[in-house]
Amino acid sequence: MNKLATLHGKRWISRCYSSLSSQSLRVCVVGSGPAGFYTAEKMLKAHQGAEVDIIDRLPTPFGLVRSGVAPDHPETKIVVNQFSRVPLNERCSFFGNVSLGSSVSLSELREMYHVVVLAYGAESDRVLGVPGEDLEGIYSAREFVWWYNGHPDCSDLDPDLKSTDTAVILGQGNVALDVARILLRPTTELAKTDIAEHALASLQESSIRKVYLVGRRGPVQAACTAKELREVLGIKDLYINILESDLSKSAADEEEMKNSRIQRRVYEILSKAARSQPSHPISGQRELHFVFFRRPEKFLHSDDSSGRVTGVRLEKTVLKENSGSGRQSAVGTGQYEDLGCGLVLKSIGYKSVPVDGLPFDHHKGVVPNIRGRVLSNTHTEPLIFENGLYVVGWLKRGPTGIVATNLYCAEETVASISEDLDQGVLTPTLPRPGREGLQQLLDSKGVRFVPFNGWEQIDLKEKSLGSLKNKPREKITRWGELLKAANRESVTEQ
Amino acid sequence: MNMAKFKLAQVGSLLVRELTRGQFTTTIQRRYLQRSYNQYLQSPVSPSPSNYKGISFSVYSHAYNNRHAFSTSASDNGHEEGNQQKEKISVTFIDKGGEETHIKVPVGMSMLEAAHENDIELEGACEGSLACSTCHVIVMDVDYYNKLEDPTDEENDMLDLAFGLTETSRLGCQVIAKPELDGLRLALPAATRNFAVDGHVPKPH
Numbered sequence: 001m002n003k004l005a006t007l008h009g010k011r012w013i014s015r016c017y018s019s020l021s022s023q024s025l026r027v028c029v030v031g032s033g034p035a036g037f038y039t040a041e042k043m044l045k046a047h048q049g050a051e052v053d054i055i056d057r058l059p060t061p062f063g064l065v066r067s068g069v070a071p072d073h074p075e076t077k078i079v080v081n082q083f084s085r086v087p088l089n090e091r092c093s094f095f096g097n098v099s100l101g102s103s104v105s106l107s108e109l110r111e112m113y114h115v116v117v118l119a120y121g122a123e124s125d126r127v128l129g130v131p132g133e134d135l136e137g138i139y140s141a142r143e144f145v146w147w148y149n150g151h152p153d154c155s156d157l158d159p160d161l162k163s164t165d166t167a168v169i170l171g172q173g174n175v176a177l178d179v180a181r182i183l184l185r186p187t188t189e190l191a192k193t194d195i196a197e198h199a200l201a202s203l204q205e206s207s208i209r210k211v212y213l214v215g216r217r218g219p220v221q222a223a224c225t226a227k228e229l230r231e232v233l234g235i236k237d238l239y240i241n242i243l244e245s246d247l248s249k250s251a252a253d254e255e256e257m258k259n260s261r262i263q264r265r266v267y268e269i270l271s272k273a274a275r276s277q278p279s280h281p282i283s284g285q286r287e288l289h290f291v292f293f294r295r296p297e298k299f300l301h302s303d304d305s306s307g308r309v310t311g312v313r314l315e316k317t318v319l320k321e322n323s324g325s326g327r328q329s330a331v332g333t334g335q336y337e338d339l340g341c342g343l344v345l346k347s348i349g350y351k352s353v354p355v356d357g358l359p360f361d362h363h364k365g366v367v368p369n370i371r372g373r374v375l376s377n378t379h380t381e382p383l384i385f386e387n388g389l390y391v392v393g394w395l396k397r398g399p400t401g402i403v404a405t406n407l408y409c410a411e412e413t414v415a416s417i418s419e420d421l422d423q424g425v426l427t428p429t430l431p432r433p434g435r436e437g438l439q440q441l442l443d444s445k446g447v448r449f450v451p452f453n454g455w456e457q458i459d460l461k462e463k464s465l466g467s468l469k470n471k472p473r474e475k476i477t478r479w480g481e482l483l484k485a486a487n488r489e490s491v492t493e494q
Numbered sequence: 495m496n497m498a499k500f501k502l503a504q505v506g507s508l509l510v511r512e513l514t515r516g517q518f519t520t521t522i523q524r525r526y527l528q529r530s531y532n533q534y535l536q537s538p539v540s541p542s543p544s545n546y547k548g549i550s551f552s553v554y555s556h557a558y559n560n561r562h563a564f565s566t567s568a569s570d571n572g573h574e575e576g577n578q579q580k581e582k583i584s585v586t587f588i589d590k591g592g593e594e595t596h597i598k599v600p601v602g603m604s605m606l607e608a609a610h611e612n613d614i615e616l617e618g619a620c621e622g623s624l625a626c627s628t629c630h631v632i633v634m635d636v637d638y639y640n641k642l643e644d645p646t647d648e649e650n651d652m653l654d655l656a657f658g659l660t661e662t663s664r665l666g667c668q669v670i671a672k673p674e675l676d677g678l679r680l681a682l683p684a685a686t687r688n689f690a691v692d693g694h695v696p697k698p699h
């Protein structure tokens with residue numbers, strides 16, 4: 001009992017100390033996805049004197065939880081309840097409609113705040129680099145997902161789902177499975193989700209019956225997770241095709257599976273699905289084909305001048321073990337086959353984009369960092385850090401991981417900030433204008449930011465629009481309308 | 495069997511949602527004090543928005559009664575072991591720094607709810623709906639681990655993604671208090687990392 005009391009006492013003292021030492025620490029978090037919100041939450045808790053502002057280029061918060069997570073995954077989005085409590089703290093403010101790079105520059109932010117934490121995610125795409133990638137009818141999964149999730153940058157994407165019955169999805173990660181599910185799931189089920197209205201309408205008229213999920217490696221290496229896989233396999237009245245011959249395992253495969261629980265379980269689910277599939281689809285039934293050991297060689301188009309994609313030329317691959325890493329990579333065999341289709345979705349990964357004045361590793365597509373501290377230069381010794389500049393989330397680690405991964409990622413970055421404060425690397429004693437400075441700057445540039453209560457107006461409006469249609473919300477998908485909804489009665493008294 | 499458990503979890507999620515809402519405002523002030531359990535007894539039981547009230551009260555009345563019963567005996571017994579109410583079990587949480595917190599958990603309540611009621615920093619991003627894995631806990635004793643019902647496929651799917659998975663990992667929102675679990679010890683993942691440094695890795699089998 002006594003021991004407990006002392007422990008608690010110690011904790012309390014260290015808390016008081018850290019709150020004194022961090023009095024009026026001005027912190028700006030750029031990006032309001034999971035990484036940004038977890039960072040803000042942890043900074044507010046660890047530093048009782050810190051004032052934390054979160055900026056986002058959109059009028060709406062939550063990043064990919066709103067614009068990435070599939071509409072039929074409402075449970076995953078429950079985390080926004082936790083995030084929404086963060087700006088209730090008076091030491092925290094949200095500035096929506098403020099874009100790093102255009103509304104405010106990185107150097108301006110660094111002058112106004114003691115600490116800037118970049119959490120702006122990955123808003124571009126990896127490229128395949130094969131001929132024909134720009135043909136009509138080829139989209140990145142990111143754009144397609146933004147479209148069905150009502151991101152204002154893709155509300156006009158309008159992919160043609162009516163002139164073909166076949167879609168090819170390149171990649172076999174969870175995003176690929178999300179996209180396949182949205183294309184194949186009965187629209188009566190989607191109609192009850194928060195899917196964007198334009199996407200639902202288009203899917204209701206879709207003529208797509210066959211979806212191919214193409215992976216350059218085998219079923220043991222499929223990048224998806226068991227939950228997503230089980231879900232897509234469980235779609236009502238769907239014919240599943242997996243070639244039994246693809247399921248044979250090499251010694252190296254066995255070794256990989258021994259070391260990875262996810263790979264083991266994913267492989268088991270795939271084999272079970274392969275064993276239980278009927279030999280032919282019933283006529284009219286929708287079909288999902290898993291295609292393994294194939295990589296895209298080029299995109300095909302018809303001879304007319306429409307510039308539309310008509311298929312993908314795939315090269316057969318075999319796996320080759322990389323000496324050292326144990327990872328098996330796909331190498332081409334020189335054997336090709338063509339797969340006809342009228343829609344291609346490239347789901348081979350997202351990619352971050354740099355902003356002016358930010359060190360950036362173009363090869364990996366991330367900001368070079370050590371435990372969240374931004375490195376000025378990766379190639380020279382000794383390592384030099386950018387004072388007061390940190391990174392978290394997909395921009396720090398690359399575009400992988402679930403929502404929860406960003407929690408641990410934020411813990412790491414916040415621990416680095418705390419260490420730097422303790423060691424006097426940061427000097428919060430010199431006052432910085434912080435929030436007031438940012439407001440003045442935005443004012444002078446004529447940028448009208450959306451405060452958290454502006455988002456709450458949007459939220460209310462979306463929910464009431466949704467309730468008319470039995471949907472959890474009807475997303476507002478246009479910039480103008482979002483800003484209008486945000487400004488309705490919203491008082492910018494932050 | 496599994497289905498019933500799943501249902502229970504869903505009910506749990508509703509409750510947690512409500513509880514965390516009600517509790518949020520008071521959390522900060524009392525984080526560093528351990529008396530939160532008793533505090534909870536003194537605070538009104540329904541700080542929730544009124545639209546939830548009807549649902550929560552009927553589902554929760556059982557737990558509420560237990561809590562009520564405990565509050566009268568709590569002052570007599572303090573934290574002494576041995577003289578517990580049958581409807582509550584003792585559970586120890588070991589936090590990331592290795593610090594232990596002993597709590598009493600009403601039978602039928604999930605470890606996620608119990609942790610939140612007692613200000614233990616167990617995350618619960620999806621509020622118990624089996625969609626996040628942030629409520630990951632490690633059962634410190636294999637015998638206790640074996641007393642739990644096997645995880646469902648759905649729980650295993652989320653465990654796949656849990657940070658610092660061990661052989662005795664479970665999701666806190668799926669572990670429901672029952673009498674056989676009295677004395678259960680649960681570690682939050684980072685604590686086991688520290689143990690690894692100290693050489694005290696829990697070894698199942």
Ligand SMILES: Cc1cc2nc3c(=O)[nH]c(=O)nc-3n(C[C@H](O)[C@H](O)[C@H](O)COP(=O)(O)OP(=O)(O)OC[C@H]3O[C@@H](n4cnc5c(N)ncnc54)[C@H](O)[C@@H]3O)c2cc1C
Pocket residue numbers: 030031032033034035036055056057058061062063064065067068069070073076098099100101119120121122123145175178392393394395400401402403404405406
């Ligand atoms: C399609 C898809 C589905 C997913 N589904 C799931 C799922 O079901 N379950 C799960 O656990 N995980 C899922 N994930 C993973 C999860 O969404 C990510 O791990 C997480 O969102 C990454 O967090 P982040 O904060 O780094 O980036 P993001 O969530 O992308 O947030 C970045 C934020 O920065 C803002 N921003 C961008 N540029 C600027 C700028 N210049 N200035 C200001 N702000 C800017 C953006 O508007 C955005 O709000 C999914 C990912 C994708 C792509």
Ligand SMILES: NC(=O)c1ccc[n+]([C@@H]2O[C@H](COP(=O)([O-])OP(=O)(O)OC[C@H]3O[C@@H](n4cnc5c(N)ncnc54)[C@H](OP(=O)(O)O)[C@@H]3O)[C@@H](O)[C@H]2O)c1
Pocket residue numbers: 126127128170171172173174175176178215216217221222223224225228295296347348349350399400401402
């Ligand atoms: N429900 C969920 O939990 C959920 C939902 C969606 C997304 N997420 C998460 O979000 C993250 C991003 O998902 P993601 O699907 O975009 O990425 P991912 O999991 O990394 O998958 C990328 C896929 O693209 C393939 N690929 C990459 N480069 C290629 C190339 N040049 N040619 C051919 N194929 C190539 C990869 O194959 P190789 O393996 O051979 O490289 C892999 O199949 C993941 O961590 C995912 O788990 C989670």
Ligand code: FES
Pocket residue numbers: 606617618619620621622623624625626627628629652665666667668
């Ligand atoms: S709280 Fe999300 S899985 Fe338990």
